[in-house]
Amino acid sequence: MRITKQPRAYRMRQRAELVEQTRQRITEATARLHTTIGPAATSISGIAEEAGVTRVTVYRHFPDLDVLFQACRAHWREQHPPPDARAWPAIPGLADRARHALTELYGWYREHAESLYPIYRDMTSMPRSSQDEIRATNAWLGDQLVDGHTPKGDAGRRLRAVARHLVDYPTWRSLAIEHDLGDDGAANVGVRLLTAMSSVPPDEGRGRRASSRRSAAGGP
Amino acid sequence: MRITKQPRAYRMRQRAELVEQTRQRITEATARLHTTIGPAATSISGIAEEAGVTRVTVYRHFPDLDVLFQACRAHWREQHPPPDARAWPAIPGLADRARHALTELYGWYREHAESLYPIYRDMTSMPRSSQDEIRATNAWLGDQLVDGHTPKGDAGRRLRAVARHLVDYPTWRSLAIEHDLGDDGAANVGVRLLTAMSSVPPDEGRGRRASSRRSAAGGP
DNA sequence: TATTTGACGAACAGAGCTGTATACTAAACT
DNA sequence: AGTTTAGTATACAGCTCTGTTCGTCAAATA
Secondary structure (H helix, E strand, O other): OOOOOOOOOOOOOOOHHHHHHHHHHHHHHHHHHHOOOOOOHHOHHHHHHHHOOOHHHHHHHHHOOHHHHHHHHHHHHHHHOOOOOOEEEEEEEEHHHHHHHHHHHHHHHHHOOHHHHHHHHHHOOOOHHHHHHHHHHHHHHHHHOOOOOOOOOOOHHHHHHHHHHHHOHHHHHHHHHHHOOOOHHHOOOOOOHHHHHHOOOOOOOOOOOOEEEEEEOOOO | OOOOOOOOOOOOOOHHHHHHHHHHHHHHHHHHHHHHOHHHHHOHHHHHHHHHHHHHHHHOOOOHHHHHHHHHHHHHHHHHOOOOOHHHHOOOOOHHHHHHHHHHHHHHHHHHHHHHHHHHHHHHOOOHHHHHHHHHHHHHHHHHHOOOOOOOOOHHHHHHHHHHHHHHHHHHHHHHHHOOOHHHHHHHHHHHHHHHOOOOOOOOOHHHHHHOOOOOOOOO
């Protein structure tokens, strides 16, 4: 170890690249395991083996598991881009938007049903940070679905709650797969529910509060 | 060991009782663990310790884990009887019945929210037999909810699917807790959805209706 | 060419769980 | 009073995982 002020200039051009490749292999191995056996059954040893690397190497690259999990999720989503929910609010009618959005989203869920399954199943065995990230993403999705259609009071809160419930992967799975409605069937249920909810009497929710029009709701 | 035809009369009056007590302690210990740390984290060692018994004793009483799990569930449900869904079909109107049934059921879920949580969370780590039992119970609950209101074709199938979705514990949890609708709010959503579904045009189910594909780019 | 360093290989000590086997104890039984 | 047996205590051998340390190798680098 050097204690000199200028500890010798060392740039690592190609070196850095190799290092990055190793990091990638670890990240990808983790993603592969998370989407098959699931996070709960994924051990450091397993990751190392899957990546063709020593356990020590994994520890070196990711002393903090949270970082690995985040990198893993980021990598996977980059390779499997979800529908662009930012475009949803452009569709004015709630029913139209819901039909479009849910069809799009449920299609994506269907496409990656197997991969996403272990993730949601093992949610609680993941670090808090990852859980929060997933939950935030989901909440944002729901908000995009009803943005501009949520009145100020409880009616708005209820509609948003239902929207968030509908965009959740487990909800899709329950409707479309477990109860055999299929993607279209599940989407129709969602549309029906949202339109039905948007005309709920104001006293039907958690408390009582008047309903008005207009609202905003933004993304994270 | 005796090989006589009549291998010595041995009745075990009080003995049998003590044995049964031990079995009970094991069953209760298992229930306690399942409803706290969850089935996935419940080891034989843990059960033995919790029951104040040796591992060997657990093995002796329950060579088959499935049997233990079933006994455990039966015991718990006996101590915490769920609403009597057999009474539901007596209520003629779908909306009325749904309101009554869901309020009752969701109240029970609320009461045992903490206990049921680990069970459903760790569903997949339980023996198939237990999973099937739970699923069957749920399906039956849903059927009671819409019994007599299901037309012959797809419309009936869809309504039943929605009903089964609504009586599922995870659905309650998602609506009432995760998305903060509370029990009443969740029940109202259920009623709304069921009544909305019972008037769905017959072509809206699993049928066609093409969908736009993905639009790339990610959310947040 | 001499230096740096990422990755390897091997080992350590520890933890927890599994299933099986043994001999012993004490209480319930006939 | 003698027999049966549920439960104990203890041990074995096996498996997987954890986190850390240390010496070595080879390739990228100045």
